[in-house]
Amino acid sequence: MEEWIQLLEEAREIRRREADWHFINSLPPKLRLALTYFVEVGDIYVASRIAGMKVGEFDELRRKAKVPMV
Amino acid sequence: MTEAIADTSFLIDWARYSRRDLLWRLFDVVHLPESVLAEIYSEGTLAWIVDGLASRRMALFTETDDVVDLARRIVSLSRALPARGVDLPEAVCLAAGLKFGYVVLTENGGAVMAPSFLNELSPVKVMRALDVLHALAQAGHIGLRDEVARYQVETGHRFAKRDLRRLGLE
Numbered sequence: 001m002e003e004w005i006q007l008l009e010e011a012r013e014i015r016r017r018e019a020d021w022h023f024i025n026s027l028p029p030k031l032r033l034a035l036t037y038f039v040e041v042g043d044i045y046v047a048s049r050i051a052g053m054k055v056g057e058f059d060e061l062r063r064k065a066k067v068p069m070v
Numbered sequence: 071m072t073e074a075i076a077d078t079s080f081l082i083d084w085a086r087y088s089r090r091d092l093l094w095r096l097f098d099v100v101h102l103p104e105s106v107l108a109e110i111y112s113e114g115t116l117a118w119i120v121d122g123l124a125s126r127r128m129a130l131f132t133e134t135d136d137v138v139d140l141a142r143r144i145v146s147l148s149r150a151l152p153a154r155g156v157d158l159p160e161a162v163c164l165a166a167g168l169k170f171g172y173v174v175l176t177e178n179g180g181a182v183m184a185p186s187f188l189n190e191l192s193p194v195k196v197m198r199a200l201d202v203l204h205a206l207a208q209a210g211h212i213g214l215r216d217e218v219a220r221y222q223v224e225t226g227h228r229f230a231k232r233d234l235r236r237l238g239l240e
Contacts, residue, residue, distance in 0.1 A: 003232075055079075055110075
């Protein structure tokens with residue numbers, strides 16, 4: 001179990017490090033919070049729902065924000 | 071016949087990979103839940119899916135009531151997972167994996183760890199892109215190191231160092 005938790009933590013660190021926070025912080029609250037949720041949790045489905053988008057549409061926003069899938 | 075079922079988290083990056091059709095070396099058919107198809111937005115991804123459906127490499131998976139009921143139970147059980155649970159779209163794939171023996175293709179952390187922690191899901195095989203690339207390398211279709219590098223460059227996906235070390239790539 002510890003190994004899984006460490007893997008999820010490493011993935012979170014990569015998303016935090018590579019994210020374009022200047023871009024994310026320039027967005028309207030709903031999109032900013034959705035991207036922040038994705039950075040922290042890595043769940044693109046829930047993040048897309050927070051943003052009010054389809055997953056594919058949110059994925060385009062995620063790429064603009066330079067947040068990788070890990 | 072080897073069959074898989076893919077969720078959106080797997081498809082959005084895999085579809086950007088120039089050698090994405092290597093997937094057919096491992097699987098005769100990849101099923102796509104209707105709910106996953108409805109989430110696709112990018113023209114390139116959709117074009118690949120349309121081609122896959124037309125060539126019968128992919129098949130539309132319609133979520134029936136029994137699969138959705140099982141998926142809802144998986145969502146509930148997944149609350150016991152460490153760190154994160156599973157949402158309904160991934161749970162549908164896990165339910166289909168359990169019910170029909172499909173390999174589940176996903177990048178969702180909860181779905182990946184679910185078979186390790188939930189006894190009921192222990193028969194389900196889950197693969198991420200890195201696992202697919204590893205399986206392709208083991209079958210002699212690709213060189214793992216070069217292809218992992220190519221995948222990350224082309225798709226923007228990042229593999230965790232912990233996983234790369236496990237495969238002897240770090």
